[in-house]
Amino acid sequence: MASSSNYTKALTYENMNAKVRNVQYAVRGELAIKAEDLKAKLQQGDTSLAFKQIVNCNIGNPQQLQQKPITFFRQVLALIEYPDLLSEENLPLAQKLFPADVIQRAQDINQSLGGAVGAYSHSQGIRAIREHVAQFIAARDGYPSDPDSIYLTTGASGGVQQILQMLIANSQVGVMIPIPQYPLYTASLALYDGRPVPYYLDESNDWGMDTNELQQSLQKARDQGVDVRALVIINPGNPTGQCLTKENMMEVVEFCYQNQLMLLADEVYQTNTYFPQQLPFHSFKKILSSARPEVRDQVELVSFHSISKGVVGECGRRGGYFECVNLDPRVMEQVYKMASVALCPNVSGQILVDLMVKPPQEGDISYPLYQQEAQGIYESLKRRSQRLHEAFNSMENVSCNPAQGAMYLFPSVKLPTKAIIAAEAAGKKPDDFYCLRMLDATGVCVIPGSGFGQKDNTYHFRSTFLPPEQLFDDFIAKLQAFHSEFMDTYR
Amino acid sequence: MASSSNYTKALTYENMNAKVRNVQYAVRGELAIKAEDLKAKLQQGDTSLAFKQIVNCNIGNPQQLQQKPITFFRQVLALIEYPDLLSEENLPLAQKLFPADVIQRAQDINQSLGGAVGAYSHSQGIRAIREHVAQFIAARDGYPSDPDSIYLTTGASGGVQQILQMLIANSQVGVMIPIPQYPLYTASLALYDGRPVPYYLDESNDWGMDTNELQQSLQKARDQGVDVRALVIINPGNPTGQCLTKENMMEVVEFCYQNQLMLLADEVYQTNTYFPQQLPFHSFKKILSSARPEVRDQVELVSFHSISKGVVGECGRRGGYFECVNLDPRVMEQVYKMASVALCPNVSGQILVDLMVKPPQEGDISYPLYQQEAQGIYESLKRRSQRLHEAFNSMENVSCNPAQGAMYLFPSVKLPTKAIIAAEAAGKKPDDFYCLRMLDATGVCVIPGSGFGQKDNTYHFRSTFLPPEQLFDDFIAKLQAFHSEFMDTYR
Structure with missing residues (x-):
């Protein structure tokens, strides 16, 4: 034709x-x-x-x-999906299918949702869940965390992209990334037209990270006129699996301070550490909080976590969070605005974040099974x-x-x-x-x-x-x- | 300091x-x-x-x-969250809480998931669900639909942004949008640095759309050197609520053909029509399919739908889909690539899309309650x-x-x-x-x-x-x- x-x-x-x-x-x-x-x-x-x-x-x-999902998590989610299971009529049957602490937790979450898992939530994520995240971070690190600095996200990826998109003002802006790296970073830098500034991990030293290499990579990029603004660290590493030592991390934080770089800490594998005695996980939030005051109070840090990895493995649910430290308050307003254009992260994913950061505790009815499942997945x-x-x-x-x-x-x-x-x-x-x-x-x-x-x-x-x-x-x-x-x- | x-x-x-x-x-x-x-x-x-x-x-x-969610949807989701409810041990109790067709549907969906609502799905969305979407579209319009042309999305917003991001190659690219409009469009055009090309809806004529206004708006923008590539229509309108007639829609399709514009049809309110006799909903897919062959086979159309609106109202779940018609196959590959960077739309939201497009049918156990709830919400x-x-x-x-x-x-x-x-x-x-x-x-x-x-x-x-x-x-x-x-x- x-x-x-x-x-x-x-x-x-x-x-x-x-x-x-x-x-x-x-x-x-x-x-x-x-x-x-x-x-x-x-x-x-x-x-x-x-x-x-x-x-x-x-x-x-x-x-x-x-991999079988954690039973407690799914029991709570089932009750939230269909709250009529807890109606007066159904409760006696439900009590035969669900432990009492599951029922209690579902009721607590339902209350913090205003009962509506099907409603858009606050764009930053449900307040009560952000409070639980802050408590989890504080207990993990021994330093306080502020629920207002936490954003619930669509997996960690959604959060990483939000921050990179804000950072990359023009095609001269560079972001330091490890090589090898998880390709979300190069993909996002290509999409937002930023410059990848590679630093190489040392294969001959268990994929270790050397701050001399960071320094050289930065210098080379800045010499070429690249406006390097941030450093991505994936710890534990993906695809390389390395776990950083405290000392190494403190060097990184100092490096960021000396060079005015925002630190983007991809910490989604924080519970996947297989030599916990020799190489335990430390968060960059903790290391930064223990740095000397001028570093602690200045270095901008965004750290990312996810429900997709660890022993949780709920990838398909697209849940996660990031915590911001020392960010310009006017930048934080922009973070909120952009979250609001996307309306909210999906509420089921938010609830899984809640369950991940606040699982059953010793003494709870569901604790033995939770512990057995989590430990079993980890050991395997x-x-x-x-x-x-x-x-x-x-x-x-x-x-x-x-x-x-x-x-x-x-x-x-x-x-x-x-x-x-x-x-x-x-x-x-x-x-x-x-x-x-x-x-x-x-x-x-x-x-x-x-x-x-x-x-x-x-x-x-x-x-x-x-x-x-x-x-x-x-x-x-x-x-x-x-x-x-x-x-x-x-x- | x-x-x-x-x-x-x-x-x-x-x-x-x-x-x-x-x-x-x-x-x-x-x-x-x-x-x-x-x-x-x-x-x-x-x-x-x-x-x-x-x-x-x-x-x-x-x-x-x-607004109370549709019971059938939530019953199915509860069983998918916690499949142990259907174990041999629990089934007798579950049968007292869940109708047989709910159990059957949950089993069907579980099978199409490979049992794993917590796994990343295919980046385009679960195949079986896309097939159901295609069947829904075909039944609605009387024209075939191809599951390979359908993408499941994070609400309709996620899909709209994916397409606009591809279209806007530089700051000279313009997209026609109605005024008044849903501000997702101006927000996304600002973010991707494209040019909004406004056309005004006629308040004195029930917010009707006039193709003369389209023509003038396009002409003015092109005269100013704007590379206008697409036309957004929101039907039924947001915030204006107008429902387009078939005749008006055919004019729009011809206008796109004459001017080589991609048509972006935001049809998320397709079941929210309150004068169904005089002003029934028609999809642009149907109108385009009934156009003369050279138009039908050429005009690029992407149409968006969502689980957030209608009588479903599951906003917080972030589910939706778009259907592509006549898109360049090499562009379709790029759509897939970008979906894959985001890994997949959240699986609960995908399942709600499945339930929306394939609700209980007359004769099913759950049909009377479904019908009563859906009709009740609509009438209210x-x-x-x-x-x-x-x-x-x-x-x-x-x-x-x-x-x-x-x-x-x-x-x-x-x-x-x-x-x-x-x-x-x-x-x-x-x-x-x-x-x-x-x-x-x-x-x-x-x-x-x-x-x-x-x-x-x-x-x-x-x-x-x-x-x-x-x-x-x-x-x-x-x-x-x-x-x-x-x-x-x-x-």
Whole structure:
């Protein structure tokens, strides 16, 4: 049809917002999309594939891999969803299904909601929940926290993007990010047209962070005219799992003070620490609060937490919070305004934040089961991290630091030259090529290191250690078999 | 401390992203913030105020004002939150609390989730739910719908912002918006640095839309070098409530075709139509599907829907969807990528979308109660809209079009010169001044017309008609008393 072919669309790949076009997000990129396609094939009964199921190790998504949610949390949520369960008529039956402390907690939360989980809440998040978050922070750190400085968010991601969007006034504004990093940061910097200012973690030292490296990276960027305004630290690290020491963190806080940088502390893995004696979690809020007065009272800190990780694992609920310290009050007004345009974070997610920061306590009816579930998930994560770590290190040309924390391993693979040539011939980066071959051979979906950043001519991938423990032998055996065969082919 | 006072913050009101600073959002602006403060005072036992409660008519938030949620929806959600209710042990008790069709539906949804409401879902939204949305659209319109063209979203707002962000490639890109409009549009255009291209709705003709006005507005903007790429239509209108006729809508679709504009159809109030015989809701998808082939096959349409409005009213859950028609496939890939950076819309909100588009059907056990509740809410909204409409028109110097749809009235108030002078003396816009006085006198929070846009030297405000029906006499009496007194003071 002639007239149709003359029609120019209003929105095309060519004329769209280039900043959107420039965003890259590997965690759900080519590998993940291919894994989805293969999953659909399996569901349609395709038997031509080398595996019977897709194992999604591309994303920290515990309940996708059969982690059972915490019973107490879900019992409370069920009662809040359907408050008629607590009507006079239904209460006797409900009492047989729900422990008394669950019922009490649901009633308390309902009261703080004004009874309406279906209503928009305060844009900053429900006041009573922010008070519980502040109490949790104060108990964790030993320093006070102010509910007015806390914002409930749509996962941690939503909060990170809100703050970065405010910081990036123009395309000269830079934000220091670790390499390797969780690609939310590079994606958001691309979207808001800011400059990533990379600092490298030291693979040879358990992915440790060196403040000399911070200093050099900052200096180089400022020498190039970049207006560096903030430093992102992911602790425990993602994808690298490192846990910072107190001393290292105090250096960071001093570094921010000396260089007038806002510190963005991504602390979503704070309960995922697997060497709690040697490397316990410390929050940047605590370290900053214990710094000398001029530092403590000046350095701007935003710290992020989430219900998606830890032993909670409620990713799909999109809940989280951030706490602001020392921010300009007029900036805080702007934070509020932007939260209000989005109306409010979803209320179920807010309630899960409440449950995470205020779980059953010793003496409560639900405590033994809660404790057993939380401890069970934690111990299992620790065992799985160690098993996968050993398995990677047993493979030819693979070396892998232990996961001090978080949910991932980030092994390095020395790819043979023949593999690199084959990748080039296939039009792929070498690490992409390796991971695609792994997916085809095993159904296991991991993410190439290039999605997180890595030094030139090194190749890594990120894998979660979340497959169910009873399937771990099989999972590891498959990875090992694939890797041997890959090496045999290209050695 | 000398060293402290020399410290310059990394992020200040002055150096922050000016685009964020420029955002205005009146629905939760000065009036709403003041109402929150007054609410806190009341809760603290302050008896000095002229009222005993705050009535939030600033935002369409039915459950905040005691609208009871649909029982079937909440029963299903409770079972999904806590699937152990359906374990062998608990099932006999659960069957006494939940009808069989609720149990069946929860099991069906659980299966489509892979059992895990706490897992990240597909970034586009759960496939089975998108299929149900497509079936709903097809049944509503009589034209097919493709689940792959549907994205589940964080309310409608999240979807609107995703699309606008892609469209606005630079500060010359313009988007046509109605005046008065829902301020999400001006807020988002400010944030993404696009140009609002206003077209005026005709107050003297029940806030009707005239395509001549569209044509003139477009011409004027293009003459000024604005690269106008899209047209926003809110139907039924917000804040104005008008419902478009089929004929008018077809003109709009032709206008988009002639001028190569993407049509963004905000249809969140599609079930809130109060003259269904004379002015039934038609979707733009249906009108476009019935257009001549070259129009039907070319005009790019994105239409938005939500679980927050209608008779569902689940605002706090942040669920919604958009459907894309005729979008460039490479643009669709970018839509997917951006959805994936946000990981997924919250799964509870997705499930509510499923329940909204696939409610109980005639013959189901839960149908009579569902029907009674849905019809009850609808009839009550209609009665309340009429009562408030009559009340406004009975007031001196106030004239108000009826709400053909949506949840708001947008009366015009001819303010006396003395009131305008008093407002000026107080440093307020006249309509802000009027609404602040109303809040102080009655506890009723409405939003000044300037937050939505209005013709120069006219003054309006937006009020929802959502206060509970049993309180409506009192609500109206208070408004009338305030208005009389205001007029007596300033006449």
